[in-house]
Amino acid sequence: MxxxxxxxxxxxxxxxxxxxxxxxxxxxxxxxxxxxxxxxxxxxxxxxxxxxxxxxxxxxxxxxxxxxxxxxxxxxxxxxxxxQTDLDARRALPAAGVALLVAAVLVTTVVAGFSEVTLDLDQAIVGSAEMTGATVFEKWVLPFEVLSVLLLAALIGAIVLSRADTAGAEDDEDAAAGSSDTADTADSRGRGGR
Amino acid sequence: MPLWWPLVLASLLFAIGVYAVLVRRNAVLVLMGVELMLNAVNINLVAFDAWFRDVLHGGQTLALFVIVIAAAEVGLALAIVLRVFRTHGHIEVDRLRELADRDLDPSTGSGRRELDRRGVR
Missing domain, CATH: 1.20.120.1200 (NADH-ubiquinone/plastoquinone oxidoreductase chain 6, subunit NuoJ)
Structure with a gap:
């Protein structure tokens, strides 16, 4: 080795x-x-x-x-x-079985498919910052731009989701009981400041 | 180095992530399992990039994109988790059953409260 x-x-x-x-x-x-x-x-x-x-x-x-x-x-x-003792669900054993099966299937598949192949790391092209930058901005420009729009959408989505005073907030108040009180006080404090 | 070494490592990490998603009750811990699975996929992409050595450098570039998407996903997921915590007071995924199409669970009482709220008897 x-x-x-x-x-x-x-x-x-x-x-x-x-x-x-x-x-x-x-x-x-x-x-x-x-x-x-x-x-x-x-x-x-x-x-x-x-x-x-x-x-x-x-x-x-x-x-x-x-x-x-x-x-x-x-x-x-x-x-x-x-x-804490209650972090895991009671179905730990079947979940472990499923995970073991996933591991067994994937490992046997990749070993059966690629056991002959060797990776020649001396010949590999090192993905340095220069190399990656040139590749992204020369050959992957469109996916890169789409990705920036996706990030913007995720940003707006996260802001909308975490705002306290959206339309659904009033419906949930009685179900939320104690936890929404903090949000309400924060909200009223914000209104008072305005 | 044989190519299957990184692939086996990725498979094991993926299986561990599957276990976390299946067994954990806290939504944040479920998210950690998702992160493990995304990292396993990235190892696969990088290993095949080192093997193919193509001019597009597709493996490493896609791994980079996956990291960016994972960051966006974590941001959104945490917003949802905080929202759920604000409305329910907990983030245990197996107690969030308002959308489940099944009989009420008398042990946890979840679902009953939702029906009471709507006036359903």
Whole structure:
């Protein structure tokens, strides 16, 4: 085994092990933090597979932004910080069976299909920032622009969804009881300021 | 390196994500499982990009696009999660049954409240 293969195997073990901890830990904040380890290991896998720019994007967007958003969501939904016993549904065993079946089908498929193929990483084109930028802006311009419109739509959607005073808010008030009170006070405070 | 090594790693991460989506009750933890599955797909794309070495660099570019779409998806999903928390006071996905076409569950009482609200007996 070359050192590249050793590094890859170690990164893969770290990724799978921490991913297992993400899905089994009883502490929600720990799950988010183990997700950081998984995503970092996946960024290392990208580096080994000659996708340099993608690795840094992974670190910036996933580890930097997505995990912080998840932690914010845990905080805003008042998730308890201690360990909890009721995070998993009672159907854990059949779910584990389904997941094992998925893993078995996928692994046998890819091993049967690609066991002969070797990846020559010395010859691979390194996806540096220059290379990726040239490819995106020369050959993938239209998907890139469509993606920017999609991001704008997602931004507007998120703003509309998280506004407190949309039309559906009044209907839900009696069902919401305590939790909507905070929203209402925040709303009235906003009106008073105006 | 054999090509199936990264592919097996991606398969395992995908299966772990499937397990999280199926078994977790908290919506944010379900989202973490979705993130794991998206990362598994990205590993596949990058591995095949390193194998094909085509001039379009399709694998890495599509992986980049998937990361962007995942960021948009997480933003929207968290807005929905906060909305659900505001209206229901919890974000446990197996207790959110207002849209389920099934008999009322007496143990959780969910669904009854919704029918009471509408005046259905």
């Amino acid at each position: 070359t050192w590249v293969q050793v590094v890859f195997v170690l990164l893969g073990l770290v990724a799978v092990g921490s991913a297992l901890l993400v899905v089994t830990t009883r502490n929600m904040v720990h799950a988010a933090l183990w997700l950081v380890v998984t995503l970092g290991a996946v960024a290392g896998v990208y580096l080994v597979l000659a996708a340099e720019f993608l690795a840094w994007v992974q670190v910036l967007i996933y580890v930097g932004a997505v995990v912080v958003l998840l932690l914010f969501a845990l905080m805003l939904t008042r998730a308890p910080t201690g360990p």
